[in-house]
Structures are given as C-alpha cells and as structure tokens.
Amino acid sequence: MTARSIRGTAAVALAGSLALTAAACSNPGSTEGSGGSKGPKESAVVGIAYEPETLSPLLGYGKDGNSKIFDGLLAFDADMKLQPALAAELPKISADGLTYTYEIRRGVKFSDGQPFGAKDVVYTYRTILDPKTNNASKTELDAVKEVKATGPDTVVFTLKYPYAPFAQRTVLPIAPEHVAGKQDPNTGAFSTEPIGTGPYTLTNWSKGEKLTFKANENYWGGPPRVKKFTMAIIKDDDTRATRLRSGDLDGAILPPNLAEGFKGDKHKKTYAAKTYDYRNVTLPTHNKVAGDTAIRRALDVAVDRRAMVDKILEGAGKPAYGPVPTDSEWFAKGTERTHDLEKAKQILDAAGWKAGKGGIREKDGVKAEFPLWYLSGDKLRQDHALAYASDAKKAGISIKTEAGTWEVIEPRMKTDAVLAGGGSPGDPDFDQYLLLQSALGGDGFNNMAWYDNKAVDKALDDARETNDKAKRKAAYDTVQRELVKNPGYTFLTHIDHLYVVDDDWDGLTTQVEPHDHGLASGPWWNVEKWIPKNLRKTEK
Structure with missing residues (x-):
C-alpha cells in the first residue's frame, strides 16, 4: 500500500487556498457581508499550509474528527471529551470490552437530501477495512472483527481484542453508501466531490489554490452563521503573514516569529493551541x-x-x-x-x-x-x-x-x-x-x-x-x-500552534491539536458555531 499516512504532509486536514497569482490578491472579504459591508459578517477566508490529497473518509480524510463536510458517530468537544454526533448517545460497551453498541441519531440527512442510517456506518467501516482500499491508517481499526447493523438505527462493533481507545476511533467521518458505494473507493469521484452530513458542503476545489464551502442550511445541529468559508493553501509562511496583514485573509496559522508581528494590531487576536505536534x-x-x-x-x-x-x-x-x-x-x-x-x-x-x-x-x-x-x-x-x-x-x-x-x-x-x-x-x-x-x-x-x-x-x-x-x-x-x-x-x-484571526467573531476556541493543522484544528475547528460580533450586538 502506498497511500500516504494521515500524518503526512498532505494530511487530511481540510484546506484550501487563494491562488498565489495576481488573481488571488484581491481581498476575499470585500463581498458577501465581510470587509466593508455594514451587515453581519457571514464569510471567512483563512490561510493554512497544506492541501489534502483526498476528501474521502474511506481514504483517511478526517479520521481524527472535525472534517466539517462529514460527521462521525462521536465528536470531541473543546476539552477533547467524547460527545454524541451521528450517534444519539455514547456507546454501550460490554463488560469484556469486546462489543460496542451505537444507537443512531434519527432524522439526519446527507447534504443531497438522502437519509443517513446504520447501513452507512457499516459501509464506511467495512470499506476502510477492505484490503483493497488504500487507507494508510486502517491499522488503527485492526481490532475490529465485525461491524453490522442490527436494525435501521443500531450498529454493533465486535472486536478481536479489548482495544481501549476504540470509542475515540469512532470520530471517523461517515460516507454515504448510496453515493460512495457505487464507486471505486480509491479512484472514484467521491474523493473530490464529497457528500456528507456535516455543517458545510464543498462548492469548489481548485487544486493547489482553494477549497470553498457553503453552510449546510439543513444541518442537524443547526445552520452555521458563517455562510461561506474558504481555506487558502499558502505554503510559504512569510506569504501567509503578508496576506493576513494586507486583508486578503481573515485568519492564518503562523510560526511564532511571524505571529509576534501582529501583537500590536488591535483588530486581530492570537490564539495558542497546545498540541501533540x-x-x-x-x-x-x-x-x-x-x-x-x-x-x-x-x-x-x-x-x-x-x-x-x-x-x-x-x-x-x-x-x-x-x-x-x-x-x-x-x-x-x-x-x-x-x-x-x-x-x-x-x-x-x-x-x-x-x-x-x-x-x-x-x-x-x-x-x-x-x-x-x-x-x-x-x-x-x-x-x-x-x-x-x-x-x-x-x-x-x-x-x-x-x-x-x-x-x-x-x-x-x-x-x-x-x-x-x-x-x-x-x-x-x-x-x-x-x-x-x-x-x-x-x-x-x-x-x-x-x-x-x-x-x-x-x-x-x-x-x-x-x-x-x-x-x-x-x-x-x-x-x-x-x-x-x-x-x-x-x-x-x-x-504550540499559533493562529492570528480578525477580531470579528465570538465563539472562537482551540482544542489540543494533532500534527495536522488545517480545518480540523485551529480556532476554526468549530467555525459552524462562530457568531459575527455585529450580529450579536443586534441580537442583544
């Protein structure tokens, strides 16, 4: 197997970019409720360093959670504690640690309007574990002996041995069987045209330039206030800092020496995240x-x-x-x-x-x-x-x-x-x-x-x-x-990861982060919960 590990440079972090050409130098915040607009700021453009190779969970995308296009059965909160997501509650675990039973959240739909169910969970895990699927992180699921649906809303995992952190592995995003199941998981269009249950849907991926997302207005967790979100892949650290300073970006990850240069900017805030990186x-x-x-x-x-x-x-x-x-x-x-x-x-x-x-x-x-x-x-x-x-x-x-x-x-x-x-x-x-x-x-x-x-x-x-x-x-x-x-x-x-972000929103926090630092991390790990500050003022 030659697929890259999730830890690799083109990690699974959801990213996108503004073109590094003159065409990308215009201020992306000048329209759609941002920049000089007097209305609520509803769009954000952030700059990171890496681009994903795929957006398919079947190939490793989003395995540590926060994939935004997708949800897992469980999710990590700000304190890295497991919370129900597509599962209605935390799993029931047998006394011997070999059986995990998940009850599925009802009424959830994929972004194409089709219903989510236990069959999609079974399809996702079985496909990842298939030796023919090029997922470089599948050994993290080595303990799984069997996954099956015992009803439309119940999934049971049976393990070969009592793998202590198994529940943490079920933050893995769930793919729709009715779409991905009709394609080759390694070469199908799903890896660049994903459909999930998450708070955002992909609207455009310009390879090497940008990925743009729009809010999923029918998201089971409620529609996001940030309606358009763009990830800018800007590989050069100095260029990323320059774009942030010029207003091309609303936020960016920066090395410490470059983040230091924004300390005196009263319109920006720096967020530090503890990491395992x-x-x-x-x-x-x-x-x-x-x-x-x-x-x-x-x-x-x-x-x-x-x-x-x-x-x-x-x-x-x-x-x-x-x-x-x-x-x-x-x-x-x-x-x-x-x-x-x-x-x-x-x-x-x-x-x-x-x-x-x-x-x-x-x-x-x-x-x-x-x-x-x-x-x-x-x-x-x-x-x-x-x-x-x-x-x-x-x-x-x-x-x-x-x-x-x-x-x-x-x-x-x-x-x-x-x-x-x-x-x-x-x-x-x-x-x-x-x-x-x-x-x-x-x-x-x-x-x-x-x-x-x-x-x-x-x-x-x-x-x-x-x-x-x-x-x-x-x-x-x-x-x-x-x-x-x-x-x-x-x-x-x-x-420690450092992020500099325009001070236009409330609700920004950071988690303890992996090496990976793209959409999966940073203050935008919960972008769907950001509230524009001027909108909060009107709501008061």
Missing part, C-alpha cells in the same frame, strides 16, 4: 550512516532541544524526546536526553567513528555524512533542519540540508533523512503504532525511518490488546526506553 528527523535504517546506532545515539544527545524551543519557537513549545509530550500521563519519566556534546563525541569514539579531514568523522572508509530534506517554504522545518545540522557538525557529523516538495522528497525517504512531523492527541497508540511498527516501514508516510525494533513491535502489540491501563503504561514505557537505546528518529520539539 512534534518535529523530528528520520534516520533511515537503509542509510549506512543514519542507520548506525552509534550515530543515532550521538545525535540524540548532541542536539540542543532547549535552544530550538527558545530561539526557533520563541518559547511556544517544549523539548521532545519521543512522540509523547513530557506533560502527558503516558510520558516515561527518565527518558529525557540532556544536551551533552562531550557524551556524543564519546559515543562516536567508542564505536570507531574517528575524526577525519575537516573534523568530519569516518569509519571503515565511510564518512559520517548524509542529506536532510525539509519542505520548501516551511520556515519552522527549515530552522529546525539548520539547527540540527549545526549541532551535528559540532560532533563531527556532516548533514547537508536540502529543500524540496513532497513529490521530490518522498522517493528519497528510504535512504535520506527528512525533517518530519507527527503527533496525535489522545491514546498513545494513535501515533506510535504508525510511526514505529516495523511492518509499516515504507508504507507511505508511516514509519518513514523504516525503524525495526522487535522489542518495540511487541510492546506496541501488547499495549493494543489489553484494557489494563497499568499494563499499557508499562508497554509504552518500554517503547520510550527502547528509543533511548536506538532512537531511529531524533525528536526535537513539541510545537
């Missing part, structure tokens, strides 16, 4: 240098994570020692790695990597050097890559940084290092399994380093197959301690 460097097993355990261990202590947080993130984040943030209950205390250049040199000396010409180490005729790719236009990745290469050079390891698009980078991932990102809130299984399971090496953006550690594989499986929290904690502690012995990746920072 990390930046790391893949150290491919198939690279003679990056795959060497001593090189990996040396880099793990040569890197100055605190300096990256202070200088690159300007304090908006924290050091990362693995996929689990240090303030999580799942973090294994004692696995923090202190910046220690001398220790890095000692590790390399002991392994036979001796200083050679220009201070670059060599072993058996092989120089300690390898390339490191980062995404073009992504300032945070660029800054992380440059800092990492600088720290590595002090230890005698030469890293050449290269910028490229994912089309350029992806074919090189088996042997070249990549400044990557990942992270998923909630259960530790969600990110760690896709990141570290050896069987997923080379599966798109899953296990990009081709990491192969049998102790980690066993711990990941053990943690999946029990509901005993203490046993699960012990298993994930094992994973994190194995990453100290043989990193496979150098984890650098966990990043």
